[in-house]
Amino acid sequence: MGAVGGDEHAEMGDVSDYELSHHVREALKSAILGDTDEYNQIVGHMHHNVRLDPDEVAMLVTILRALSEAVSHIDVVHHRSLLSSICGMSLWNYGPNVMDALVELVVTLASSSGKYVDLCLDMLVSNFTPPFNFLEILKQPRGLAKKDQVLSRVHFALKGIADLVPLAPSRLEQIVRERIPNVFAKEAQIVVYVENMLMLEGGDMGELVGNSMIFELVNRLIDLDVEIGWDEVLQDDVTNKGIFEMELEDMARPIDETEMDMDEPQRVYTGRKVLWANVAAQKLDTLMVLMFDHLQAAFNNGRLVQVFEALLQSFQSTVLNAYKSKFAQFVMFYACSLDPDDCGMQFVSRLLEIFSSTVYPQDWRMSAVAYLASYLSRAKFLSDSYVTDVLESIVDWCYKYSEIQSGEINPKNHRVFYAGCQAIMYVLCFRLRSIMDTPLLKSKLSNMPLEQLLKHGLNPLEVCLPSIVEEFLHQTKAARLFRVSGTFAFHDLLESDLSRAFGGFERLDMFFPFDPYLLKKSDSYIRPNFMYWKMVRTTSDDEHDEDDDDDDDVDEEGVRDEDEGNHGVSNGMGPMSFEDDNVLDMKLNEMSITPRDSFMFGNDRHKKMQMPSRIRPSTSPESL
DSSP: OGGGSTTOGGGGGGSOHHHHHHHHHHHHHHHHTTOOHHHHHHHHHHTOOSSOOHHHHHHHHHHHHHHHHTGGGOOTTTTHHHHHHHHHOOGGGSOHHHHHHHHHHHHHHHHHOGGGHHHHHHHHHHTTSOOGGGTTGGGSHHHHHHHHHHHHHHHHHHHHHHHHOTTHHHHHHHHHHHHOOOTTSOHHHHHHHHHHHHHHHHSTTHHHHHHHHHHHHHHHHHHHHHHOOOTTSOOOOOOOOOTTTOSSOSOOOOOOGGGOOTTSOOEEEETTEEEEOOHHHHHHHHHHHHHHHHHHHHHHTTOHHHHHHHHHHHIIIIITTOTTOOSTTHHHHHHHHHOIIIIIHHHHHHHHHHHHOTTSOHHHHHHHHHHHHHHHHHBTTSOHHHHHHHHHHHHHHHHHHHHTSOOOOOTTTTHHHHHHHHHHHHHHHHHHHHHHTSHHHHHHHHTSTHHHHHHSTTOHHHHSOHHHHHHHHHHHHHHTOSSSTTOOOOGGGOOOHHHHHHHSSSOOOOOOTTOOOOOTTTHHHHGGGBOOGGGOOOTTHHHHHHHTGGGTTBOTTSOBOSSGGGGSOSSTTOSOOOOOHHHHGGGGGOOOOOOOOGGGGOSOTTSOOOOOSSOOOOOOOOOO
């Protein structure tokens, strides 16, 4: 096989493809009998991947094609070094001709024997991640072109193997899971890998592996999410402002790019706070953009409902009780915003089912109603009529529960009940004004047994978080929702032992998972459909307007109030759209109303619940 020798490329023209193929087959046979000289020369050619001249490229292509024709002669024991060399070849290192010949060999080898399926699938999936030396090149047009060349061939090969080997898709799922880069990998490596997973989900193999890809992607989002630390968020002096007065204090100072050090973590300014976003936050931000774009594409192609079914299953098994999940859950929010009538209703129905069924653990049920309350409050795309209907379901469950109880206050034994009551009050803090402005909805709300529920001996007003109760009572009084004025007393809204046992001083049992979204690049997907507290015109605003007739065009936080629609709703379809960029940018000026643990400010039990000075990480309920 002289023409295959490393010193004899000049003789390429003297050897036909047929002759070379014959030599390859003979070399494979000889290796089994112990003569490995020509076999070793073939293996040596497989390792050439840097600056190949045209003759070397032609030689490598011919050898790969010859091996494709001789796969029946490849032995898993005697040709181990050859198999290792094939699996170690990266498509990223070669031009189109070599890539095509290599893909042909891999598909042929996988289909020739079940022994090689995992090897070939693993080799292809390894190309989901670009080599380290390509990471910078990916930022350039030639790098993007190379990525397209590689990935199109990888997915063509995967589909080819799946068509020929029925068990290949299930093996592929496991290999993809095993090879997912960890949270410490370079962002470009994670991003390209996730792009490949989304290509699998949305491509020809979606019906076979799509659900698995969604599950793994959500898991990866959660892994990154929980890596984001909040200890670096600076706190300023405690103010005396109430929890609902604002979500992010003051106006965000614009970022001066000349002050930014590209080698330092990016600074996200939130009012007077500075969040030093760690690397995990930046990676998560980029992946959220990929997920949002994929959901949008699925919606455009009529596939969103199918994708959402897998997303909903993944949410229930992974996200619902994920500890300190801050942003990953917004994949659900965005999907629902694209299709509120189908995906949104599925989401609400599942949450209601979990909350109301004793089949599920109490922690699941508390998380479910917290998600439900946060979704109903924050989703601008939900009509007030729909919110009222869902609210009625929560009220009915809580009222029926209270009717069979003796009336003894016990936060530990009745955690799900108090979680439901707190959810009701939370939603009404956001939606009461718009509901009361619609006669039919006002009548429906008035006919709910809400007053009886809150006056029950279980006394949810004494147990639920004071910050929520305070705003709720303030608004219901202004709206004259209850027949008797001054029905409720709440001991100056202090954080009592009962409140602490449920979700106060010691820990935060309840959380509001759709608090304002703080990831920079992906924020634009959420913001247009998100209800910020400053957008809510509450029932108590009328009292404020009457007191400040001379200054009713500017509210106390500096937000223009030139027409009523800028702060609330004028119809039954939820808040109006805001076209003013200054209003839409309020995300950076509004703070989560998720209460923070009181221990952050000492054990001063005579202080009213304060507006949090920073975003409080959402915390799923844990066992008491």
